Amino acid sequence: MFLGSFQCQIPVPHMADLMAPRYQSFQIEKPVSEFFTGTYPWDEKDQDADKEEAHSLDVEDEEIDLRAIGKFEITHILFHEDLPEMKEIRDGKQCQAPTKWGASALQATVSMGRGHYCTRQLTTLVRKFLDDRTFLLVNPYGDWNQSMLIDEDLSLDINLYLQEIGKDVSAKKVKGQYADGHECEDVVYYQDHTFLPQWKVLEARMENWSKENEKEHGPRPDGKTVISWFNDECIFYANDRTLRGWYHKDSPEKPYTKGEGAPLMIGKFVSAKFGWLQSPDGKQSTRIIMKPGKNCDGYMTADDIVDQANCAMDILTEWYPEYEHVSIYDNTPTHLKRPDGLLSARRMPKNIPKEGHNWVVEVTKRDNTGNPVHLPDRTTAKEKIKMGNARFADGTPQALYFPEGHPRTGVFKGMAYILEECGLVKELKLHAECKNFKCAPLAIDCCCHWVLYNQPDFTHIPTILKNTCNTRGFRLIYLPNFHCELNFIEQCWGYAKRIYRLNPPSSKEEVLEKYALAVLDSISLAQMRRFSNRSQKFMDAYVKGLNGRQAAWAARKYKGHRVLPDSLMDDLEKAKIT
Incomplete structure (x- = not known):
């Protein structure tokens, strides 16, 4: 991963620390002896700057040089003021460098695959830090063209962290609001x-x-x-x-x-x-x-x-x-x-039942105390009763079964007969029920079931x-x-x-x-x-x-x-x- 112009390894235990602007340790990829130790044309123009920086440290030995501490160890200087190299600088100890300022900076940037612009930025940052020890880099997250995950060390740390939190984090999509039928x-x-x-x-x-x-x-x-x-x-x-x-x-599969x-x-x-x-x-x-x-x-x-x-x-x-x-x-x-036996148009037949048949409602059988009666197999016992009376518009009772003296005494009248008694003649031509009783929204007279279902005496129960x-x-x-x-x-x-x-x-x-x-x-x-x-x-x-x-x-x-x-x-x- 690249932090500005610096490559780092971040062994931290928490995700918050992975994203912190300061880091705990840095890795030097190559020893100084492997770097090119010659001079470059631009080194001459940096000589005055070298002397100026050395004097600014107020140390006795002017031969101290910051140009090649580690892999141009500016990475340590900027982020870890307590490292041994930094202590040597503060104490005035001699730290010889095989190259001059510009060459050392270029070696560091070339080893990271960067160019001259990075070299100039690196030297500028070093000078700022030497002037002000509180100066630290700000990580420009979001401005890179490459993903941070290309760095194997960072990927490994994230991988280990995700395994630590394990089941506490999931990529499963959170359920949203229930939508089926919501806008009917x-x-x-x-x-x-x-x-x-x-x-x-x-x-x-x-x-x-x-x-x-x-x-x-x-x-x-x-x-x-x-x-x-x-x-x-x-x-x-x-x-x-x-x-x-x-x-x-x-990881091995864990049985559940x-x-x-x-x-x-x-x-x-x-x-x-x-x-x-x-x-x-x-x-x-x-x-x-x-x-x-x-x-x-x-x-x-x-x-x-x-x-x-x-x-x-x-x-x-x-x-x-x-x-x-x-x-x-x-x-x-x-x-x-x-309540059992009260008006419900849900399963009423449209016509009068055939001879020898009748339509009644099935309800839960109860004992004298009102508790349900259970069969030996623990199911609830059922019994059949006649549905209660409806009411006409003027409030008088309307029997749903033929009265005494009628040839079909006690037989259900059928929805057509009931509608006719209420004066709803036009509705007699409707079919008994829409498919699965799924009538059109806000419908009034789509089927006989729906017409009766919306009558005042049926709804006000x-x-x-x-x-x-x-x-x-x-x-x-x-x-x-x-x-x-x-x-x-x-x-x-x-x-x-x-x-x-x-x-x-x-x-x-x-x-x-x-x-x-x-x-x-x-x-x-x-x-x-x-x-x-x-x-x-x-x-x-x-x-x-x-x-x-x-x-x-x-x-x-x-x-x-x-x-x-x-x-x-x-x-x-x-x-x-x-």
């Missing part, structure tokens, strides 16, 4: 017309913190302070360790355990005010721990979610009654489950979870689909998993649980607040009309901001982000 019209419509308006009203009464974890002060509307509690679940795997990293090409290993699901609530939801003494917690799988604890059900919500409301009512609490869940089927919260005086909001960036607990999971992967590998389930709980408890409240600020930054971006790509760009650019600046649109235009 119906998703954006719900985001802009339902979620964000509700959030902005509540946000005005929330407490906020800066990136330095300092509480922000300012006017707030009257009313209780709002605390938003974000909910989610995360799965840790026993064999989830970092495998991608830097390895030497000749195949497969993900035993899973452990953990469900929690989190807020920027208090962190994980628990009582002040830590004895009560909303944490759910289960081993998912058919042969383990099964899977998270709507009943589990409701139980967790009730536990959360118990803690909040007992310990934090002075706040207004809002639960925020993502749009998953478990969270959106409706609260989910089990929302009904549970509303009954106890708590508010619940659902996040838009495919918007994980709005739920800052996702960042808590990511942070915890990164720390979890640093633990020694183990296939034991008790060790898995120990590591998982430890890393979750290690997340500081200040870190959670920074995660919350980042999610709020995305919300503010969507309020300002940005799409997902623009919001992700803004989140990276304006670090530490909770609200994006007024110059946002101009910055987007300059960056050509669309």
